[in-house]
Amino acid sequence: MHTRLQSAAALAALLVGCASRPAQSAERVSLTNGYDIVCSHHAQVGSHIRLYMGPGVNSYIDRAPSDIAKIEAIPDPPPPPADPASVNPQTEAPLSSLDLHEMLARASQQHNLDADLLASVVKAESDGNPRAVSRAGARGLMQLMPKTAAEVGVDDSFRPDQNVRGGSAYLNELLVKYHDNIALALAAYNAGPAAVDKYHGIPPYHETRAYVARVIHEFNRRVLARQAHFSQARQATQSPFRPSTTR
Structure with missing residues (x-):
């Protein structure tokens, strides 16, 4: 079965500089x-430092490097507490690693995606927390925005099975759109297809570049671990060579 593995190693090397931040x-x-x-973020543009005032690219201020003493990150605020009135006992049941593995395996087979790629997206998006909510309003394991969730038929993004099904379907659409280019699909998953199309590649947003590098790094780690496991299992099943003896 064909899976989207070919470009991951090269892309991780290209983007490793972003992964540490x-x-x-x-x-x-x-x-x-x-x-x-x-x-919101900054970037080097020619001889100036461009300070973006929002997540888009149309509002910015250019400053000479000599004008800037230092730049420091402001940590994300903690997510708002869940509304007790909206808590569904069914969604609050603990999600075991086995349950998540089975959900990802089903989605992998349904959309011809590598399960380790889906697991890497879940790791980067929510760290496996089905109740995660981002500052922008994305929800659940694969952090679906309400509009995206509606488009892929997800009624409740806090239900792990629905979230994984919808997030996998959306990622598959992006991989098809970008001809199985994993980096572009991940960039579009994070920043939106419009941003990828506008820049004809990964947008120059620190958050998006760091996200793509983080997912690909985790994906490569999982693939290497899987290959090592299969290699050890294969060696364990092979009988040692015993030459015949004559009497």
Whole structure:
């Protein structure tokens, strides 16, 4: 069965520089004149440092590097507590690693996706927490936005089975759109297809580049571990060679 594995190793090497820095919600820029600016993210553009005022690319301020004393990340605020009135006892049942593994295996077979790729997305998106809510409103194991969840037929994003089914379907659509280019599909999963299409590649957003690198790094780790397991199992089943003896 064909799976999307071919480009993962090369992409991890290309993006490894981004993997060491976690995505942040905002950055505080301290200027040499004593003032501070809070921005979404920054990037080097020519000889200037571009400070983006929001998640998009149309609102920004350019500053000379000599104007900037330091840039520091502002940690994400803790997620809001769940509304007790919205808690469904069925969704609050603990999700075991075996249950999650079986859900990912089913989604893998349904959409011809590598289960380790799906597991890597779940790890990066929610760390396996089915009740996770992002600051932007994405929900569940694969962090579906309400609009995306509705488009893929998910009624309750906090139900792990629905979330995995919908997130896998959406990721499969993106892989088809970008001709099995894993990096572009992951970038679109994080920043939206419009951003990928606009930049004809991975958008120059620190959060998106770090996300793509993080998922691919985890995917490669899982693939290597799987290959090592299969190799050990194969060696264990092979009988040692015993030459025949004559009397």
